[in-house]
Amino acid sequence: QVQLVESGGGLVQAGGSLRLSCAASGLTVSTYAMGWFRQAPGKEREFVAAIRWSGGSTYLADSVKGRFTISRDNAKNTVYLQMNSLKPEDTAVYYCAAGIIWKDYAARNKYSYWGQGTQVTVSS
Numbered sequence: 001q002v003q004l005v006e007s008g009g010g011l012v013q014a015g016g017s018l019r020l021s022c023a024a025s026g027l028t029v030s031t032y033a034m035g036w037f038r039q040a041p042g043k044e045r046e047f048v049a050a051i052r053w054s055g056g057s058t059y060l061a062d063s064v065k066g067r068f069t070i071s072r073d074n075a076k077n078t079v080y081l082q083m084n085s086l087k088p089e090d091t092a093v094y095y096c097a098a099g100i101i102w103k104d105y106a107a108r109n110k111y112s113y114w115g116q117g118t119q120v121t122v123s124s
Helices: none
Strands: 001-009 010-013 018-025 035-041 044-053 058-060 067-072 078-083 094-100 118-122
Touching: 001 094, 018 035, 018 094, 018 118, 035 067, 035 078, 044 067, 044 078, 058 067
Parallel strands: 010 118
Antiparallel strands: 001 018, 018 078, 035 044, 035 094, 044 058, 067 078, 094 118
C-alpha cells in the first residue's frame, strides 16, 4: 500500500522560508517521478515542482523559479520542497505526488499517488 505523507507546512511571514517533506512508503522515490502541486481556495490544483526518477533533473513552475527547490533523499525515501522568499500568493495546500512519468511532469493526471496535503500560509 502506497502512502505519501507531507509535513512541514505552517504559517510564515512574507519573505520567510519553509521546507516541506514527503515521506513515502510502499514505493521507492528513486524509481518514481515525484511532484509537488498546490491548491489555493477556489482555484485548481497547480503544478509546482517535479524531480525525475532517473538522473534527478528537476522542473519548476515559472511562478516559483529562483525561490523553490525540489530534492530527494533516497536513503530516507523522502522528497523535499525548499521554499524561500515566500509570498502571500504561495498560500495553498501543498500536495506530494508520485507517478511513472517520462514527460509532461506538470500534468496532474500523470501521477498515480497523492498525499493528503499540508497547509502553507504566508502572511503579508
